[in-house]
Amino acid sequence: MRIIDLFSYAFSAIKLRKLRAGLTTLGVVIGIAAIVALLSITQGLQVAISAQLQRGFATDTLIVAAGGGLGGVNEFNLLVKDAQTIKEMDNVTASIAVIQRICYIRMPNGQTRRVTVTGVDFAAYREIYSSAFAAEEGEIPLNPEDNAIVIGKQVSDPWGNGTILCRTGDTLEILWTNTTARPLRNETYVGRVAAVLREIGGFTIGGPSDNRIYIPISKAQSFFGTETCEMIIVKLRNDDRATIDSATKAIREALGGRVSVTSSTAILNIISSVFSTVELFLAGIAAISLLVAGIGIMNIMIVSVMERTREIGILKALGMKNHQVLLIFLCEAAIIGLLGTLIGIGAGWSLAQIVLRIFGSSDRVGIIRQGNRAAVSNGITITPVLTPTVILGALVFGLTVTMVFALYPAWKASKLKPVDALRYE
Amino acid sequence: MAKTIIKTVDLRKTYMQGRIPVEALREVNLEVREGEFLSVLGPSGSGKSTLLNLIGALDKPTGGKLFIENIDVSALNDNQLADLRIKIGFVFQFFNLIPRFTARENVELPMSIAGLSKGERRKRAEELLQMVGLASRMNHKPTELSGGEQQRVAIARALANNPRFLLMDEPTGNIDSKNAYEIIRLVKRLNEDKGVTIIMVTHDQQLAAEAKRIVYMLDGMIVRETVS
Ligand SMILES: Nc1ncnc2c1ncn2[C@@H]1O[C@H](COP(=O)(O)OP(=O)(O)OP(=O)(O)O)[C@@H](O)[C@H]1O
Numbered sequence: 001m002r003i004i005d006l007f008s009y010a011f012s013a014i015k016l017r018k019l020r021a022g023l024t025t026l027g028v029v030i031g032i033a034a035i036v037a038l039l040s041i042t043q044g045l046q047v048a049i050s051a052q053l054q055r056g057f058a059t060d061t062l063i064v065a066a067g068g069g070l071g072g073v074n075e076f077n078l079l080v081k082d083a084q085t086i087k088e089m090d091n092v093t094a095s096i097a098v099i100q101r102i103c104y105i106r107m108p109n110g111q112t113r114r115v116t117v118t119g120v121d122f123a124a125y126r127e128i129y130s131s132a133f134a135a136e137e138g139e140i141p142l143n144p145e146d147n148a149i150v151i152g153k154q155v156s157d158p159w160g161n162g163t164i165l166c167r168t169g170d171t172l173e174i175l176w177t178n179t180t181a182r183p184l185r186n187e188t189y190v191g192r193v194a195a196v197l198r199e200i201g202g203f204t205i206g207g208p209s210d211n212r213i214y215i216p217i218s219k220a221q222s223f224f225g226t227e228t229c230e231m232i233i234v235k236l237r238n239d240d241r242a243t244i245d246s247a248t249k250a251i252r253e254a255l256g257g258r259v260s261v262t263s264s265t266a267i268l269n270i271i272s273s274v275f276s277t278v279e280l281f282l283a284g285i286a287a288i289s290l291l292v293a294g295i296g297i298m299n300i301m302i303v304s305v306m307e308r309t310r311e312i313g314i315l316k317a318l319g320m321k322n323h324q325v326l327l328i329f330l331c332e333a334a335i336i337g338l339l340g341t342l343i344g345i346g347a348g349w350s351l352a353q354i355v356l357r358i359f360g361s362s363d364r365v366g367i368i369r370q371g372n373r374a375a376v377s378n379g380i381t382i383t384p385v386l387t388p389t390v391i392l393g394a395l396v397f398g399l400t401v402t403m404v405f406a407l408y409p410a411w412k413a414s415k416l417k418p419v420d421a422l423r424y425e
Numbered sequence: 426m427a428k429t430i431i432k433t434v435d436l437r438k439t440y441m442q443g444r445i446p447v448e449a450l451r452e453v454n455l456e457v458r459e460g461e462f463l464s465v466l467g468p469s470g471s472g473k474s475t476l477l478n479l480i481g482a483l484d485k486p487t488g489g490k491l492f493i494e495n496i497d498v499s500a501l502n503d504n505q506l507a508d509l510r511i512k513i514g515f516v517f518q519f520f521n522l523i524p525r526f527t528a529r530e531n532v533e534l535p536m537s538i539a540g541l542s543k544g545e546r547r548k549r550a551e552e553l554l555q556m557v558g559l560a561s562r563m564n565h566k567p568t569e570l571s572g573g574e575q576q577r578v579a580i581a582r583a584l585a586n587n588p589r590f591l592l593m594d595e596p597t598g599n600i601d602s603k604n605a606y607e608i609i610r611l612v613k614r615l616n617e618d619k620g621v622t623i624i625m626v627t628h629d630q631q632l633a634a635e636a637k638r639i640v641y642m643l644d645g646m647i648v649r650e651t652v653s
């Protein structure tokens with residue numbers, strides 16, 4: 001018997017029971033759609049977050065912060081001048097201290113807002129985060145005048161809709177309460193906006209962020225009256241594992257083991273491994289629904305073999321071989337499996353789009369955004385990602401599950417004895 | 426003398442009904458020559474269908490030997506039996522047409538199994554249906570045909586692959602007597618004009634008498650034979 005005839009025979013049998021075949025197919029569609037939707041959402045999320053990380057993170061940087069060791073009270077202070085010590089180490093190309101304080105700022109229109117004020121060396125910071133610490137408006141001064149400040153995009157345009165509260169050239173007042181002085185002292189720093197950063201996006205450790213104000217490190221030291229800093233960002237010669245490890249060790253030794261040294265690469269790796277785990281877990285749950293569909297297929301096919309026992313007897317009496325009967329039933333399953341998988345991939349992809357459109361558009365905390373992007377979540381744009389691997393994987397998995405569950409009923413059909421099958425009522 | 430096409434030697438078939446063996450056939454010896462028209466007559470339960478199923482390679486004997494064109498059928502495996510069945514035409518009491526197929530598609534089915542191309546199948550199916558007098562009903566499904574017409578489709582189907590012989594198990598058992606006579610006329614014509622070898626099982630004396638040779642069965646044995 002020719003393959004094409006086997007196939008069209010199988011097809012004619014499916015056509016006879018359209019509703020049943022449709023419902024069986026639906027089971028596969030749901031299973032595959034769930035897998036595809038979950039995978040393309042999580043992969044989209046991963047792509048979006050890694051893109052953010054790549055901007056806020058430089059892979060060849062280390063973040064040094066006070067503390068570490070085995071918990072307990074931290075009596076160690078990281079000093080601004082420690083940055084200089086670190087800078088002289090092997091493999092280190094730049095090293096900058098970062099001072100951070102939560103302050104209020106008074107806008108030109110008199111409004112006040114709470115922001116984090118960060119003191120950094122503009123030139124070195126720019127060298128490390130060249131794509132993120134970049135001006136959209138004005139210019140980042142490399143040798144800043146006394147009162148030059150750089151502001152994040154969100155400080156300038158808090159609603160993201162073009163209502164600009166302050167721009168280059170404006171004067172801002174930074175209000176800070178010195179809580180170590182008695183009585184408490186309110187200090188005011190008057191800055192002139194030299195540059196507005198271009199939009200960065202949500203997530204960063206150490207790197208620049210949209211909702212901050214940057215002042216030169218020397219000004220931060222004198223204004224906040226401190227010699228200590230919150231962290232030191234270290235740029236290495238390269239992001240090789242060996243370089244990262246030896247620099248980490250050297251820094252910890254130099255500072256008496258009283259600091260934690262975190263590599264951006266390590267954080268990236270942890271995040272991506274967490275993602276893979278979550279992805280695997282979700283896909284596993286979705287796969288269960290496909291298994292349920294597989295059992296449905298098996299059930300339907302067992303019923304179908306019983307119903308068609310006489311027909312199988314006729315086919316055998318006309319000279320059909322066992323393996324051809326097996327192939328006919330497998331063909332029927334394959335048609336349902338292939339159709340279900342293809343529709344499922346399409347449905348899953350659409351589902352991912354819809355889900356991200358609805359749930360992905362949550363706004364930044366406390367700030368109304370009216371972007372016209374596919375999806376915005378805490379400032380991160382997520383679009384579902386459907387890789388060829390996922391498509392191929394879904395096809396293979398969908399067909400395999402269908403065929404595996406069809407195998408037993410098909411085998412049973414093929415083993416029927418012609419006389420018995422013909423006598424079956 | 427024409428050559429022997431079917432030969433049984435002490436052919437036995439014992440069914441197990443639970444623990445009780447039922448001897449459906451005991452030591453049947455029968456020889457059929459090419460071009461013969463043979464009818465098998467006997468009361469219900471005498472083993473007529475059992476014998477026909479064995480000759481049609483639909484079932485395996487439990488003892489004795491069966492030769493079809495000098496091939497020992499009892500030694501064949503499932504695949505070889507299937508190949509043999511392609512060359513045997515079987516007509517059933519209950520027609521056994523595929524309900525979702527039209528008359529023509531039903532006649533095409535055995536040729537499709539034999540691996541013929543669509544074009545060849547179609548042409549031959551149309552010729553055969555014409556021969557059994559159903560040229561105008563080729564695209565009807567079995568439910569749209571009378572019992573006599575359905576049986577004629579079944580005969581056309583049985584002839585599709587030019588079988589060595591035709592086996593008919595009570596072909597008129599479900600047809601009124603007028604149509605039954607039509608079927609018998611068709612069968613006789615096939616035998617006389619086309620030289621098709623035919624074995625027909627029946628328990629109708631009158632129909633059996635249409636054949637030249639009648640074999641009488643009782644309790645799983647051939648008890649008598651007449652040749653006219
Ligand atoms: N599958 C089976 N299992 C058990 N016993 C069987 C089976 N098939 C047939 N028999 C028994 O074998 C004997 C012969 O049956 P068979 O069908 O050959 O008779 P038959 O001559 O064709 O009768 P009928 O004229 O009623 O069709 C009967 O006693 C029947 O009950």
Ligand SMILES: [Mg+2]
Binds near residue numbers: 473474475594
């Ligand atoms: Mg019978």
